[in-house]
Amino acid sequence: MATITDIAREAAVSISTVSRVLNYDPTLSVTEDTKRKIFEAAEKLNYTKYKKKQKKNDEKQTSSTNQPLQKDPSIGVIQWRSDDEELDDIYYMSIRLGVEKRAEELGYNVLKISQIDEQSVAAVDGLIAIGKFTQETVEKLNKLHPNLCVIGSNFPLDDYDSVNTDFSQATELALQHLFDLGHKKIAYIGAEESDNLYGYRRYKTPTTNTYLDMMQAYQLFDQDYFILKENSQLDVKTAEDLTTEALSKWGTKLPTAILAANDAFAIGVIHSLKEQGLKVPEEISVMGINDISISQYVSPPLSSVHAFTEEMGEVGVNLLHKRIASPGIAKRLFLSTELVVRQSTAAPRMLES
Template identity: 55%
Template sequence: MATISDIAEQANISIATVSRILNYDASLSVTEATKRKVFETAEALNYTKYKTKKHQKRKSSKRTKAAEKNIALFQWRQGDEEFDDLYYMSIRIGAEKAAQQLGYNLIKGDTESDALKSVVGSICIGKFDEQTIKKIVKLSDNAVFIGTNFPLQNFDTINSDYEQAAELAIEHLIQLGHQKIAFIGAEEHDNLHGYRPYRTPVVNTYRDIMQYYQLFDEHYFFVDTNARLSVSLGETLTKQALASWGDELPTAILAANDAMAIGVMNELAAQQIKVPETISVVGINDLSFARYLNPPLTTVKTFTEEMGEVSVWRYYKNELKTRQLLNGLF
């Protein structure tokens, strides 16, 4: 496991600056390029998939077998937008590492470009709306989407089990004795498919479990139904929640993801409410920077890098099958 010192040394940035960036310190004035360098370095240093000798050996043998091919990479969150939710950055890094190992080139996807005629397929990271999905599939029906919840339409999808993640988080808090468990989150309905009032697994699982245990209290439920999950939104919703709660504070808060959890913790700290002494905070995703927060964030693991890897391995396995068929014919 990499330390803040390792990240600072690799990125050539001071330990203090790295720490403040990883904690989303709003008072710190640094360029977006510096932020990106720190977060990407943290992800890379904690990326362990190909670090053993066994994997390195397999890497060299497979690169000689895999022809150089292009895969279009479509990103829902691009550029500085990735800082809002590093979940997608982590998936992208996983895809890039696997592509490098297997001899593929990831090229920027563009639904208006004719250049995609030469690609073997598309990897699409994020919650694309239905119109964009149709455009991408029309360009290349050999597509895999990571993180979309739209029904299958001639494409594969890769998703984490967020119902289970939310269940693990809530059951953990209940076992610790918590009953006043608040929820702070958000949904972007334009990018979600479904007919329930709330459309994301985490939100619905929280409601279902808390109602099952007869612990659900609308007073402790804060969800923005048309907003991006981000640190700043976590701060805003927590500020609103604290004003509403007054002296009736919950003993724990489940945030929709790690970015929101950081916003929650930042606002609690700003109002001098101690974590976890007064309120425990739990996130979901276990992104690499969670362990560097002060205090470290309790979070449920989702395998983001592996999701990116699987999307690339899909094309490699299809390539192997095609070779086997051709060898059988000729």
């Protein structure tokens, strides 16, 4: 684990600045470039291959699908988040860094495509689309280029490859951790970018639906503890506002734990709890999902479920590389997740029945 001092050295800024940026301190005034340097330094220093054995196996493989196809092959990267939005939730930044790392290993030039048109797309050997694009955008990309891999979208699989995290499993792990600690009054605070999501249920994200399913199955669901904003981004500020509203609504009827839809939301939840004088985890435990690299530096360090984001980027490039070399059936891959317990969760406080 890299320390804040390591990150400060890598980004060439002060330790104090690193700490405040990683905690999304709203009173800190720094440039977007400085924030990006710090976040990317945190990702770089904390990233390792998911399996050393796998890395050795990769090095041993010599088939044509593991070699660049020509002297200067290229991959076009299309991002759902803008550069500024990427800083609000570095989940997608982490995926992008994984794409760039693996593409470089395979000898590809990585070109950022900001305008989706026939001329820009035709200039590359394959496309990587990162994020929750609308169905219309994904269909357009699929028509423009035969070699496409979409990372982080929940739209149904068409004739293109896709990679995502198993967020249903992640949510089960998060809730089971809270159950094991003894929590029953578990609130959910989240948001959904509804226009960019696919599904036939009222709510579209696996995290939201798994929370509802599990809490109802255990007969623990309380409508007052279900806080979700539709057509909204999953960023720190939105979580702060929702948590403040929820605390006012709950009054003295507080949950003992809060599951946030992702780590950025969990950070916002912690901010608002602290502003109201509530201690984490002594009075309310907070659980995140994604385990982005900065979650270990939050105060208190955030319990979360690790999504292998940089590996998602690597796997996406591997799929695209094989498709460029030898087109075949479309593949849809889901990566597993892993529980990471830190100091933001603990056994519930004693409550009167």
